[in-house]
Every structure is written in structure tokens, then in C-alpha cells.
Amino acid sequence: MTSTTMTNIPPPLEATPAPYYSHWDEQGESTGDSGNEVNQRLCEETSSNPDGQVRDSPSPSDTCTIIDDEEVKKYECAVCFEVMDTPVGCGSCQTRFCRPCLERVAKQGGTRPKCSHCRAPFTIESIQVDEALQEEMKNCMQTVLCPFRGCGKKILLSAIKLHESQCEHIRMKCRYVEWGCEWIGKKKDLEYHNCNECEFRAEMGRLVNVIREKTLNQAETIARLQGTRVNQAVNSHTRHLLMVRGRNAGNIFDVFAMSYEAICFPGRFAATKVMWGDMITQEHSRSLVFNTLMVSPLILCGAKCAFWMAFDLSNTSPQRLAQFGLRRLLKQFELNVISSTSALLAVFFLLLDEADATQWTETILPGTNVSHIFIRDLVAFFSFAAFYLFVEFMEYWPGIALLLCTFSFTVTFTSCVATIVEKVNGSEQDTMKKSRLWSAMVFALRYSCLFQIVSHSEAMKGVIVLRLVRHASVKRLKVNFTVEETECFISLIPSSILVAFGAAMTALDHMAYNNGNLKDWSTALCEWYIGAAVLAFLNVFTHSLFLCGQGSGIAIYGEGENLRNHNILSVQSYNILPSQRPGLTGVATISLAVFYGIFMVCV
Numbered sequence: 001m002t003s004t005t006m007t008n009i010p011p012p013l014e015a016t017p018a019p020y021y022s023h024w025d026e027q028g029e030s031t032g033d034s035g036n037e038v039n040q041r042l043c044e045e046t047s048s049n050p051d052g053q054v055r056d057s058p059s060p061s062d063t064c065t066i067i068d069d070e071e072v073k074k075y076e077c078a079v080c081f082e083v084m085d086t087p088v089g090c091g092s093c094q095t096r097f098c099r100p101c102l103e104r105v106a107k108q109g110g111t112r113p114k115c116s117h118c119r120a121p122f123t124i125e126s127i128q129v130d131e132a133l134q135e136e137m138k139n140c141m142q143t144v145l146c147p148f149r150g151c152g153k154k155i156l157l158s159a160i161k162l163h164e165s166q167c168e169h170i171r172m173k174c175r176y177v178e179w180g181c182e183w184i185g186k187k188k189d190l191e192y193h194n195c196n197e198c199e200f201r202a203e204m205g206r207l208v209n210v211i212r213e214k215t216l217n218q219a220e221t222i223a224r225l226q227g228t229r230v231n232q233a234v235n236s237h238t239r240h241l242l243m244v245r246g247r248n249a250g251n252i253f254d255v256f257a258m259s260y261e262a263i264c265f266p267g268r269f270a271a272t273k274v275m276w277g278d279m280i281t282q283e284h285s286r287s288l289v290f291n292t293l294m295v296s297p298l299i300l301c302g303a304k305c306a307f308w309m310a311f312d313l314s315n316t317s318p319q320r321l322a323q324f325g326l327r328r329l330l331k332q333f334e335l336n337v338i339s340s341t342s343a344l345l346a347v348f349f350l351l352l353d354e355a356d357a358t359q360w361t362e363t364i365l366p367g368t369n370v371s372h373i374f375i376r377d378l379v380a381f382f383s384f385a386a387f388y389l390f391v392e393f394m395e396y397w398p399g400i401a402l403l404l405c406t407f408s409f410t411v412t413f414t415s416c417v418a419t420i421v422e423k424v425n426g427s428e429q430d431t432m433k434k435s436r437l438w439s440a441m442v443f444a445l446r447y448s449c450l451f452q453i454v455s456h457s458e459a460m461k462g463v464i465v466l467r468l469v470r471h472a473s474v475k476r477l478k479v480n481f482t483v484e485e486t487e488c489f490i491s492l493i494p495s496s497i498l499v500a501f502g503a504a505m506t507a508l509d510h511m512a513y514n515n516g517n518l519k520d521w522s523t524a525l526c527e528w529y530i531g532a533a534v535l536a537f538l539n540v541f542t543h544s545l546f547l548c549g550q551g552s553g554i555a556i557y558g559e560g561e562n563l564r565n566h567n568i569l570s571v572q573s574y575n576i577l578p579s580q581r582p583g584l585t586g587v588a589t590i591s592l593a594v595f596y597g598i599f600m601v602c603v
Contacts, residue, residue, distance in 0.1 A: 072144060075137055075157060077101055078117055083144070083160045087130040087137070092120035096130055103127070150186065176200040179208050249279045249288040252296060259293065259413075262420045263589050264582035266560025270424045280421050287357035287435040289421070293414040294441045295350065297406045298383055300600055301390045302343025309336040332393050339389040346382035346444075349375050350437070358434050376440055377489040383444035388451055399452055402600065407445040408545055409596040415549025416556065416589060423557045432546075433485065442486040446538050453534050455527075457505065462531025463490065464502045466539075469532075471495045483539045552589055559583035 077084050079101035087096040095117040097105075106113040106124045114121050143154040148169040155163045164170065168188040174181040181200055183193055194201060200208055247254045258276055262269045269276075278285040312333045321329065353375045355361040362371040387406065391399030418432035432438060451459045467490065484491060509524040560583060582590075 072157075074133075079105065083157065084137070085161050087133045088127050089130055090115040090118070090120060090122040091126045091128050092122065093118035096133060099127070099129075148186075174198055174200075176205070176208060247277055247279060249285040250292060252292055252299070254279070255289050255292040256296075258289065259417045260590065262417055262424070263556055263586040266420055266424070266557050266583070266586065267562075268560075269420070270557075270560065273424050280425050283427075283431070283434075284357050286418075286421060286425075286427070286431060290414055290418055290432050290435040291350075291357055291437040293417060294410055294435070294437045295347070297410050297600070298343050298346060298386060298441070298444075300597075301386055301406075302340045302347075304601065305336040305340035305343070305386075305390060309333060309340060312336070335389050335393050339386050342382045342386035342389065346379050346386060349378045349382070353436075355436075358436060360436050372492075376436065379437075380440040380443040380488045383440060384448050387444055387448035391448075391452060400449070403445070403449045403452055405596050405599060407449055407541075409593060410441060410445060411542065411545040412549040412552070413589070413593055415546050416553040419550045419553025420557050423553070439486045439488060442483065442542055443488045443490075446483070446486065446542060449538055450531075450535055454531055458527045458531040459535075460531070461502070461505060461528045462533070462535040464498050464505075465528055465532040466535050467493065467498050468495060468502070471498075483542050486542070552585060555585045556583055556589065559585060 072083070074096075075083050075087075077098040078095045079097050082098070084096060084098050086099045088099045088102055089096055090102065092115060095115075097116075103124055105116055106122065106127070112121050113123070138158050140157040142157055144157055144160060146153045146155060146163060146167055146169070148164075148167050148171065151167055151169040153163070153167075168186065170187045171184055172187050172190050174183040174190075174193065176198060177183075179200060181198055183198065185193060198205070247258075249255065258279055273280055279289055280286060312329060316329075353361050360373040360376040363374045364371045387403065391402055394402070415432055419429075421427075422429055422431060447459075450462065454462070470484075506524075
């Protein structure tokens with residue numbers, strides 16, 4: 001980086017004018033004469049010197065008169081007691097001031113400055129120029145004495161400021177006064193002092209100039225670096241705003257990026273919630289985020305089945321056929337095809353329904369006035385088929401473990417993110433259950449676990465028992481126990497059909513008993529109990545996972561708020577944020593999510 005060298009730095013010269021109408025002799029001592037006596041003496045000097053040597057050249061000697069002290073008072077500033085250049089007033093009194101003096105009083109007075117004479121409040125905007133007095137001073141042909149000792153010239157009142165800037169007797173400070181030189185003298189003696197008397201005239205002066213130049217260069221470098229940093233922050237902020245415009249609540253990558261930010265850095269997520277746009281502010285977008293989180297395991301399941309299907313097609317060597325057997329490979333290929341197709345159909349029907357993310361489209365049956373949410377039931381059924389067939393070819397315990405992990409991740413992780421978003425946005429609770437995929441995904445995961453844990457007959461018997469109990473004591477069983485909002489088409493089955501179906505299964509058990517396939521009726525009765533108990537457990541497990549996700553979200557948000565309140569005072573953009581470490585609960589949640597992803601891919 002090339003530093004720029006400043007040249008022609010003006011020295012800090014400051015003039016210190018003596019009070020007006022103080023006449024001094026050549027030795028700097030006062031003569032003790034009053035102002036009138038001085039004026040009278042000057043009149044005598046003027047009359048005795050017709051050549052006008054003591055007169056200022058612009059002054060007309062024949063028409064000008066010497067002004068006395070009383071008359072000049074009205075032209076003096078009430079703050080600095082010098083002749084005013086532009087007379088102004090505060091607007092509340094008749095006292096007049098120099099404009100710079102009154103503006104300085106206004107700036108030093110804080111929020112409610114007061115006039116130094118009448119103590120009335122005023123502002124810079126309320127300062128008024130006394131145009132009449134200004135015109136009077138401009139046209140005044142009277143003269144005043146130069147206030148600087150040794151001069152004694154008579155100057156027109158309107159030309160006093162011009163003479164003050166040119167007078168050789170003005171008292172000056174050395175340009176190195178800030179560096180320790182205490183010399184004060186007349187302007188005409190300043191050049192002699194700089195050349196012969198000042199201790200900073202040689203090496204010390206050059207050193208001072210070098211220091212001043214280096215200091216100025218350093219200040220410019222700091223200002224330039226700060227400007228670069230501000231530009232970088234603005235550019236980063238602009239990039240993030242463009243990213244916000246491109247973010248989509250239906251994009252799985254944007255959804256997982258937001259979930260990671262919300263769980264690991266909830267304080268920063270709350271401080272920059274505007275950066276995520278409608279993904280957390282609009283109810284439709286929030287529900288779409290939750291739908292995307294809940295459908296992601298189904299997409300992963302279908303993708304894995306499609307991968308194994310392609311792998312089986314590309315690897316049909318004789319050695320592999322001899323190792324696993326043709327029938328086993330064909331069955332595995334068939335299950336992968338059906339599972340991936342079911343997942344694809346579930347996603348297809350989900351996208352087919354273009355209604356709001358919080359509700360399903362109801363379809364009216366042809367020729368009737370009956371309407372039902374058929375698309376929801378199709379999504380639930382095909383999702384159930386995809387999850388169930390996904391683990392059908394696995395061994396018993398690994399399949400159950402994978403399904404329970406998928407179930408736990410889907411409900412807990414989504415509930416955790418939903419709770420954090422609710423806290424950040426200040427919206428109502430349980431918005432996750434209002435998203436339309438809540439019922440379909442929980443139905444698919446719950447019943448796929450049921451049919452994997454117990455046999456098909458035990459699962460169906462459990463469904464019949466629990467539904468009949470639900471119909472018999474609808475006022476006693478809680479919705480949370482039966483998860484009624486996730487039953488989909490099963491909740492529409494009337495009690496008569498359930499009783500008939502149960503009777504048919506009992507008849508089948510009787511036939512099995514007569515044929516010798518069933519040794520004891522207690523075995524058949526146990527199947528009814530086991531199916532109902534497992535389904536009841538899964539129902540309670542669903543509600544427990546939801547509460548666990550809520551508790552984790554509240555804990556994570558609390559940790560983030562504590563870190564944010566401890567580290568941050570103000571947030572102006574996404575790039576100007578306090579450094580934060582992720583909370584322990586957030587790290588644990590993300591670690592479990594990563595573990596599930598690895599487990600889903602590797603098993």
C-alpha cells in the first residue's frame with residue numbers, strides 16, 4: 001500500500017486581538033487615557049498631519065468623524081465584544097451578536113440552548129439577521145480606532161474586519177505553539193522570530209513536520225481502511241439481501257440452512273430474522289418449511305432405494321448371483337422398485353395438490369355431495385408403503401431401529417425447529433401441526449413401525465381394538481393418546497365395519513384352531529392385546545417426541561438469548577455480528593441429525 005505524503009500543511013497560526021479601544025504606547029503600556037481623550041488626541045494628530053499618514057487609505061478624511069464609546073456599543077457583539085460582521089439575534093430579545101458566536105452558543109447548549117443575554121430558548125433555525133442594523137453598519141461613515149497596540153489607525157466601521165486581517169500589529173502565536181513554543185508577538189515580528197528566535201526553526205521544525213505528516217498519513221490510512229471495511233460490510237449485506245430474495249421455503253437446501261442457523265446459533269438467528277424473509281414471517285412459508293423437513297426422510301428413502309435398484313441392475317455378475325441367489329436378488333430388486341415408486345408417487349400427489357401449505361384440497365365424489373381429502377390419504381398410503389418396504393428386506397431389529405430413528409428424527413427435529421421459529425417470530429404455538437404433511441407423515445411412520453414390529457394380523461387387530469375403544473369412549477380418551485388428527489382414512493371407518501372385520505378375523509382364528517395351526521385360543525387373544533398395546537405405545541411415543549422437540553427448541557432458544565444478550569448491543573447487518581459459539585443443546589441436536597443421516601445411508 002502506497003502512502004500519500006501531504007504537502008503545504010498550513011501552520012497553526014492563531015491571532016489574539018486585544019480589546020477594542022485600548023490604546024497602548026510603543027512599549028506596550030497603557031497611557032491611561034479614556035476613549036474620548038484618545039479620540040480627541042487622534043483628532044489633533046489628524047489636523048496637524050494634513051498629508052494623512054495616520055489615516056487608513058480608504059477613509060475619506062473630510063467626511064469621517066471619530067465615533068465615541070457610547071455610539072459604538074450598539075455595534076459590539078454581546079459575547080466577544082468585537083464589532084459585529086453580521087449582526088443576528090435570538091428572536092426573543094433586542095441584543096445582537098456575531099453569527100459565529102450565537103451559533104457556537106447554540107451548539108454548546110445541547111438539546112435546549114438558551115440565549116446568553118435573556119436566557120430564552122432558541123435554535124440555530126430561529127436565529128434572525130438584523131438587516132436594518134447590518135445596512136446601518138454598511139453605510140456608516142464614522143471611524144473607529146484599530147484595537148491592536150501600536151497601530152492607532154482610524155478605520156471605517158464597515159472596513160474594520162478587513163483591516164484586522166491586514167494589520168501588522170495584530171498579536172500572533174508561533175506556528176509551533178502546540179509543540180511548546182510560547183512566543184506571542186506582533187505580526188510584523190513573526191518572520192524575524194521564525195528565522196532567528198524559534199527553537200523549532202531548524203532540525204526540530206523538520207522533525208515536527210515529519211511527525212505531523214506521518215500522523216496525518218496514519219489517520220488517512222485508518223480512514224481508508226475503515227471505508228474499505230464499510231464497503232465490504234455493505235457488499236456482504238447486499239449479497240445476503242440477494243440471497244434472501246432467492247431463498248425458497250420449498251428448497252430443501254435453504255430449509256436445512258435455516259434449520260442449522262436456528263438450532264446452532266438461535267441468538268444470531270433471532271437478531272437477523274429479517275434476513276430469512278418470508279420463511280419465518282408468513283404462515284404459508286413457515287408451514288412449507290415444516291412440510292419440507294417432514295418429507296425429507298421420504299425423499300432420502302426413495303433415493304436410497306433407487307440407488308440400490310440401479311446398483312442391482314449394473315452388478316449382475318455370475319459371482320454375485322452365486323453368492324446371494326437369483327431369487328433373493330430379484331425380491332430385493334422388486335422391493336426397491338416398489339419402495340422408490342411409492343415414494344415418488346407420494347411426492348407426486350403432494351406436489352399435485354396446489355392448495356395452501358396448511359391445508360389439503362377436498363375432492364367431491366361424482367354424483368354425490370360428499371367431499372373428502374383423497375390426496376392426503378394417497379400421500380399417507382404411498383408414504384407408508386415406501387417406509388415399510390424400505391426395511392422389509394432387512395433383518396428384524398435393524399429394520400425396527402431404522403424406522404424408529406426415522407420416526408424420532410422427523411417429529412423431534414421438525415418440532416424443535418418449529419418451536420424456535422415460533423419463539424423468534426412471536427407467533428402462536430403448535431404451528432407444526434397445522435402444516436398439511438403432519439397428518440400424512442405421522443400416519444406413514446407410525447403404521448410402518450407397527451407393521452414392522454408385529455405381524456400383519458396383530459397390527460390389524462390392534463387397529464380394530466383401538467378404534468372400537470375410541471368409538472365406545474370418545475369422551476374419555478384424549479386426542480393426544482390416539483393421535484386422532486393423524487389417522488387419515490382410518491378415522492372414517494365406521495364401528496359396524498370394524499366389528500365385522502374383527503368377526504372375520506376371529507373366524508379365521510377359529511379355522512386355524514380347528515385345522516391344528518393354532519394350539520390355544522390364548523395365543524389368538526394375545527395377538528389382539530399385543531397389536532393394541534404396540535399401537536397405543538406408538539401413539540404415546542408420537543406425542544412424547546413432539547413434546548421432546550418442543551422442550552429442545554425452548555432450551556436452545558433460551559441458550560441463544562443468553563448468549564445474544566451477553567455479547568451483542570446492536571445489530572446493523574448480517575456481517576456485523578458478535579462472535580458466538582453454538583449452544584450445547586443445539587450441538588447435540590445437530591449431532592443426532594447427522595448421526596441419523598449416516599445411519600440411514602449406511603444401514
